[in-house]
Amino acid sequence: MNIKSLLLGSAAALAAVSGAHAADAIVAAEPEPLEYVRICDAYGAGYFFIPGTETCLKIGGKVRTEGQWYDAYNPNSRLGTLWHTRAELRLATASDTEYGPLKTNTEIRWDWNDGNSTKTNLLHASISLGGFTVGKEDSEFNVFTGYAGDVINDDVVYDGPYELNQITYNYDAGNGFTAVISLEDTNSGTGATGSNGEDSSDHYAPDVVAGVGFKSGAWGFKVVGGYDSIVEEGAIKARVDADFGAFSAFLMGGWNTDGDxxxxxxxxxxxxxxxxxxxxDWALWGGASVPINEKLKWNVQLAYTDSKIFAATTNLTxxxxxxxxxxxxxxYTNWDSINQDQWSGILRFERAF
Structure with a gap:
């Protein structure tokens, strides 16, 4: 065998071995593309898509701490300083359907007062679709009219119930006209009683709330009525809002179908x-908000009733x-019928997110 034949044979052998190694080589897989959180702006600011779904999620809440001196709701209150801290977590979801957005609203609250353990409350939990809402929310007797003024002690004079189960339909014509009808849970069950001690342990009929409203430009008007099926009485509230630019104001009146x-x-x-x-027989609320500058606003609310309760509150935001x-x-609250009054104060710090 000559040298030329030897070299050619060696080259062929090396080529065969190299080809075999190439066939057995491990090829690294391409990395899977990362799915970053996508912004969902179809339902307002703060929503994002839950990864792998077409459902949008919004996370929010607040942390609040405040000191309170005496109690505007209680003429016998002789508190020194009551220190109260609260945390709230809000979760809202939304997704598109052939009937419009399918939404949920969940709000959990934790409260702690001086010397007490933490209290947990499922404040709100509801499902909404096509104008209908089912679950636990504040009564439409309050929500539809916008509660009362922009003060902390806005309901020293009672303005309606909160936190109850309901089936509600809201209508918005898109031209300023709105309407609502709601079937609300009564206080029923073993040992339950109505507002005046009525036996409601086997009561089955819901309470009913209905209202209409109209807003045009700087003016808005709403009227809402609620019927208590246990007491078999109810109330009506009407509210006017106006924004004058330099300040905004509201006036609200309520009528009780049986003042006794x-x-x-x-x-x-x-x-x-x-x-x-x-x-x-009746109650009145009125208030105003006056922006002082971009960061400071003055608020005031006055309320008076046929039973001669007078309540006045003012704050700076x-x-x-x-x-x-x-x-x-x-x-300041005065109960003329019992010849008692009360001053109270609150200093609140709140961070929303």
């Missing part, structure tokens, strides 16, 4: 010697930075 009785929609928030003192609010507030 309390009912779910014309009740009492009084405590101590003021417990059970309701509107009588200061936002030193975005989403941080500081509120010093002073309230």
């Amino acid at each position: 009785k309390l009912n779910k929609y014309a009740g009492s928030n009084g405590a101590g010697d003021a417990a059970g003192i309701g509107w009588g 200061w936002n030193p930075v975005k989403n941080l609010t500081v509120r010093p507030e002073v309230s």
